[in-house]
Ligand code: GLY
């Protein structure tokens with residue numbers, strides 16, 4: 373088994389150790405998806421399936437059987453068979469034989485034998501762990517497998533009496549990233565940072581949002597990143613106040629801010645960066661004023677990210693700075709909104725900051741794992757630990773409204789970086805793109 377395959381085998385062993393003896397876990401990869409006509413979306417494997425297998429081909433699945441008194445644990449891969457004709461059109465299929473050797477599983481079978489093999493594996497198993505009630509195709513498969521086992525009931529063979537949800541088990545395993553994962557995420561962050569620098573340099577009044585998007589995509593791909601991790605947001609002017617804007621088709625105008633939220637996916641891992649900059653290369657006074665507040669909020673959030681602190685302490689720290697800034701600038705009226713503590717308690721800040729400050733980041737942009745201790749009746753925020761990776765993305769979004777100072781209308785600002793929780797200050801994966809006012813203005817003054 374290669375060192376690479378060994379890493380996936382270790383993850384499977386770790387999951388198997390959490391399962392009931394003799395029980396079976398089942399996980400399929402993502403289906404292929406038609407875009408229109410005969411054109412498919414670029415294929416992307418299921419993250420958890422890949423996390424446990426390292427296998428990126430479509431039409432594949434993994435079954436794990438936990439050790440019991442008499443039998444060792446087993447990892448079984450199901451995949452497409454070799455097919456010389458299809459391989460001429462679509463490229464390599466490993467086929468079960470090569471896949472077994474290369475991916476370090478105990479057995480591999482053609483995906484066409486899934487029903488038959490799963491019925492065999494489930495006979496007499498005390499429990500089946502799978503994605504429960506999330507996928508109609510799987511629900512129908514389960515029904516077939518369990519029916520097949522139940523049909524043998526008279527011979528004394530029993531179907532698993534317990535169905536358990538596999539999702540929380542694997543989701544939690546993915547929360548702490550190992551050194552290899554962190555190295556990929558650092559590289560993804562560096563590529564995305566280069567893309568943001570490129571877009572900043574290419575900006576000038578009159579540029580279309582999609583032209584800046586093209587700069588990002590060019591840099592991602594030329595650097596070897598396989599995909600954007602999500603649809604890039606290139607939002608100029610009033611569009612910067614639309615949180616999920618991605619039409620990216622407006623022509624910029626003099627004095628606009630441009631908010632770019634874009635990150636690449638590299639080798640299955642996402643990055644997620646937002647920068648906001650003036651299209652003409654110079655912040656106006658009101659833009660700068662709000663920008664400095666958001667930047668200070670991000671710095672406060674970084675200070676709160678320490679092992680042992682709660683996940684939500686970064687958000688709380690950011691909100692305090694943003695709320696103070698909203699009062700100082702008159703976005704919120706002191707006479708009606710009260711003190712900072714009042715603004716926090718009443719959530720009045722949500723008129724201008726309506727999203728969270730952080731989410732887990734990993735194979736998925738909004739990565740898996742709980743944010744709260746769900747078993748506890750009060751659902752308190754969970755503690756951070758070294759190796760967890762999260763975003764830090766405070767913002768202020770000012771839509772025109774009565775009572776809101778007009779100089780701030782249509783200014784939307786977000787600053788987003790990706791960090792690894794470390795012993796002491798967090799390790800920033802995305803610091804190769806400027807974010808102070810001076811550094812941004814200096815970079816934008818350079819020739820594209
Ligand atoms: N780009 C997605 C997010 O920031 O959550």
Ligand code: MN
Nearest residue numbers: 644763765788
């Ligand atoms: Mn994000």
Ligand code: MN
Nearest residue numbers: 633644645788
């Ligand atoms: Mn983002």
